[in-house]
Amino acid sequence: MSAARKRISPAYQNYLNTKSTVFKGLCIAFTAAILAVLAFVTFYLLQKGFTHISLSFFTELPIPPGMENAPGGMKNALIGTIILIALAGVVGIPLGMLAGIYLSEYSSNSWLGAPTRFISDVLTGVPSIVVGILGYELLVAPISANISYWMQFTWLTRKLLHLFPNGTFNGYAGAAALAFIMIPIVARTTEEMLRLVPHSYREASIALGATKARTILKVVVPAATGSLVTGIMLSIARIAGETAPLLFTALGSRLLTLDPANPFPSLTVQVFTYATGPFKEEQELAWAGMLILIGLVFILNLVVRLTIHSMQRNKLARA
C-alpha cells in the first residue's frame, strides 16, 4: 500500500480547495438566510403588534365592526386563555409529573417503563388537531347528540348534564384537550430532570431509613424543583399557543364567560377568526393578540434558558 501512495495533482487539489471554500460560504450564507428570514418574520409580527396594541385591548370586550368604539378589546379571550391553561394544568401537571416520577424512579425493572417512555415521546408528535377531534368525540358529541339518551339514566347522568346546560362545545373539553398535549411533555421533562439528581442523594436517604416514597417526595423532587418548574413552564408555553385542539372543543366565544360549561373564548382561536375574517379593525386586534402570545412564549423561554444556565453553573461549582 505504502508504495502505491498517489500524489494529488495540484489542479485537483485546487479544485478541492475551491469546492471546500464554496461550501463553507454556502453554510454561512444558509445560516444568515435562516436568521434573516426568521428575524424578518418576528420583527414584522412585533412591529404590527406594537402599532395596534392599546390599553383598551386588555380592558374591553370585542365590539362588532361598524358599531361605535369598534373593535374594542380582547379581555374575554385573555381571561379565557388563562382559565383554560389553569384547568389544563390542574389535570395535566400532576398526572404528567406522576408519570415522570414513575419513569425515573420505578420503571427500572418493569415492563411498563420502555413503552411508556416511547409512547409519551410519540404523543408529543401527534398532530394537535387530532387531539381536538378526540376531545370533540369524547366530551362534546356525546353530550350534544344524545341528551335524551342520557336523560333516561340515573340521577347521576342527569346531574352531570346540568353542568352543561347548552349541551354543546364547552371549555372543559378544550382544557382536557390541552391537558392531553401537556401530559407527555411534562412526563418526559420530569423524568429527565429527576434523572439529573445524583444517585447518592437517594442512597443517603434510604440509608437513613426513609421509605422510597419519602425519599422521592422529600429528597429527589425538592432537589429538582427548579428544573421541574422550568419544564412545566415550557409545557405551558406550548399549550398557550395551541389553536387546533380548541377549534372543535372550546370553539371560542365573543362573550366574557367564566363558566367553562359554555363555548369558551381563547386568545388563539379568536386571533385565528379575526385574522381570516374580512374586517380591518378585527385584523388589527388579531395582530395585537399575536403580540401577547409571542411575548408570553418569549418570556417563558427566556426564563427557562436563564434558569437552566444558572443551574448548570451551580452544578459545575458543586462538582
Added chain:
Amino acid sequence: MSELSSNIPSLAPDGQRRNRSLILEHRGLSTDAIMAGLARTGAVCILLMLAALIIVLAITAWPAITTFGWKFLVGTQWRPNELPLIDAAGNIVYEDGEMVMSPPVFGALPVIYGTIVSSILAIGFAVPLSFGAALFLVRLCPKKLIGGISFLVEFLAAVPSIAYGMWGLFVLAPFLQRYVEPTLKSGLSWIPGVNAWLFVQTSTRTGESITSELPLTGRDMFCGGLVLAIMILPIITAISRDVLKSVPRAQIEGTLALGSTWWQSSFEMLRYSRSALFGAVMLGLARAAGETMAITMVIGNNNQINKSLFAPAQTMSSLLANEFAEASSEIHRAALTEVALILLLMSLIFNVVARRLVVGSNANTAAAH
C-alpha cells in the same frame, strides 16, 4: 431499591407517626404502596391516552370505513352535499317531476396528495438550509455567537404556528402574488411543458374540457410549502446540530489528518451521522404533515388535485380545521374522522421511525416539539 427500603423498619423520629404508618402498613396501605400506585397510574394513563386516541377515532370513523372501503383512499371527489344527478349530456335527471339527488361522496386522495406535496416542498426548502446552518453552528460559529443563535432557533421553534400563519397570510401570500409568481411565469413559460404544468388549468364542464389561464392568488400549494419550510427550519436545525455535535472528535481529526479539506471532512460528518440526520428530517416531515393552523391560512383550501403548484390545495389537517366544526351529517363527520385517523397513523409512523433513528445519538427529540 424497593426491597431494601421495605425490609428496614421505619426510623421516624416521633413514635406516633411511626405507629400510624405501621397501622397503614398492616392494612396493606403503606405510603410506599400508595406512591408507587399513583406513579404507575400516571404511566398507565399515558398508554391509555394513545389507545383512546386510536380506538375512539376508529369507532367514529367506522361508518365511513364500511361505506367507502379502500375507495376512500383513492377517491378524488370530496363532496359533502347532495347534488342533483347529472347525466352524460349535462342535463339534470328528473324522475316523476323531482330531481334525482346523488348522495355525498368522500374521497381522501386530494387531501393526502396535498399533505404529501406540501410536506415534500417544505422538506426540499428546509433541509439544505438547516443542514448548512447546523454545520455552521458546530464547526464555524464563533463561541460568543453560539448561545444567542441557539436561543433564537429554540425560541422560533416555540412560536405558535398561528403566528407563522398570519405572517404568511398578510405578508408572504400577497408578495408571492404580486412579485414572485408573475416573475416566475414570465421567466419560465418558454420552457416547453412548464406553462401547461404550472400556469394553466383545465376544467370539465358539461362533457367538454375548458383550458384557461390559472389565476395566481398567492394562497396556494407553493405558499403553503414555504410557510411550512420556515416553520420546520428551527426544529431540523436544532436536532441536526445536536446530532453533528455528537460525532466523535477522532472521526473529524482522522479525516483532517488524511489531508481532507474542510468540506470533505464536513461531508464525512454528515455521512457518519446520516441515519440520525434522516431521523431529524423525518421529525420535520411529521411536524409539516401535522401542522394545521398556518397551512389552513395560506394554502387556499380547495379540495381538488391540481397538478400546478400555484393552484390552491388542501391538506388533511386544513380540511379538518375547515369542515369539522360545521359537519352536519353523520357520514360527513365519519369521513372527516377517517381523515384524522389516516393523519394520526401517518404521524405515528413518521415519529416511530424517526425516534428509532435518532435514539442513540444524544439528540433530545422530546424537547424539539
